Amino acid sequence: MKLLLSSQRHYSKLASLNLKTFENPQANAYKIIQYCKSGSLFEAIHVLNSIDWTKLSNKPFFYASLLQTCTKVVSFTHGIQFHTLAIKSGLDTDRFVGNSLLALYFKLGPNFFEARRVFDGLFYKDVISWTSMITGYVKVEKPKKSLELFLEMLGLGIVPNGFTLSAVIKACSELGDLRLGKCFHGVVMVRGFDLNGVISTALIDMYGRNSAVDDANLVFVELPQPDAICWTSIISAFTRNDVYDKALGFFYLMCRIDGLSPDGFTFGTVLTACGNLGRLKQGKEVHAKVITSGLSGNVFVESSLVDMYGKCRLVNQSQCVFDRMSIKNSISWTALLGGYCQNGDFESVIRIFREGEKADTYSFGTVLRACSGLAAVRQGKEVHCQYVRRDDPSLWTVLLGACAASPHSATAERIARKAMELKPDHHLSYVYLANVYRAVGRWDDAVKIRNLMTKRGVGKMPGTSWIET
């Protein structure tokens, strides 16, 4: 069996045969491992194809090494080939091969379904197999499932380690379960992981996201030598909890420490703090640091810059940064809109909104919130706005998007009807209205809208709504 070497076809089969005859199998095995270690996947496969590798001893080790190399060099297709071969040899149930497969599917897929299949098929699941799955569930935003798996693991008598703990702490963070998070904090202390930067970062982040910024700070100050990520996580915790002055203070402290430098993550959060404080002078200082750090092309950092200048009432500067961005997304675009909104330039907001194609549900909401105030919509009152707010279907759609999540369906319904009347072929209006109905449990009406869409041949109804019911 030869592996496909899609981009390396120049290796001739003839050469392979010669090698097979003359070279020492053990030397070849050693070569393969060396190539794997240095990330030279094609060279490893080349040697592999030149020998009779069905007779290799310790095959699980080879499969595991090769799979890890595929993951390392981001070659998913080769990884899948090795998976197929591993299945044929019955080695996909080996825990080393299996754990390497889990990494392949999580990191390169990400394909949770395949990963789960591999996991379920494992002959013996060790703490790494379990931790990989627990981490995987957190990554696909199923923190509850990840905690269930954790309990199942404990039930089998498998002892969690630092990797496992950092994953379950993250799950608590996502679930908003501060109490359970504190329990894990206790475990971390008892087990002596409290000086571990990675686990501490997970704890700081968990506390920061759950309004317990003081607890986050307690974890941070215990660290003898926090690394850049720990610093960023505490700065971010302060920022999330509107303790902007502390966030900035910690940022300046961090900049003064030898061997530490803020990265894109740090700048993203620090600029948010500057913007929310309206500190233009500091914001400009940070901007200068961004440039000298070579982070100008980072979409996160630049979106934060757009936001910061907008909040500091320098809309021109905000527009200027935006125009120079090489990569833009709906977030950068919404930050720009937000700046114009906050400065009362609604004309520009509407103009940019009409021109742009980067709208998402968040930007709909932001635009509306900034322009007319969401509170009025939530209360089911008529929205008074000079722009409609005319018989302009796109504006009605904006309105609808903003109040779709509102429990007051009457307003949403009225707006949706209006939008559908003005622009019957615009599928979003139908989708929004159906979502409104689903949100308030009017399933029959949601079905009616779906049928109406089909009848009129409008777009496609997505399988899931954005509103969790």
Add this chain to the structure above:
DNA sequence: ATAGGGTTAG
């Protein structure tokens, strides 16, 4: 001999 973890923008 081989596998798993933390931080960012509207």
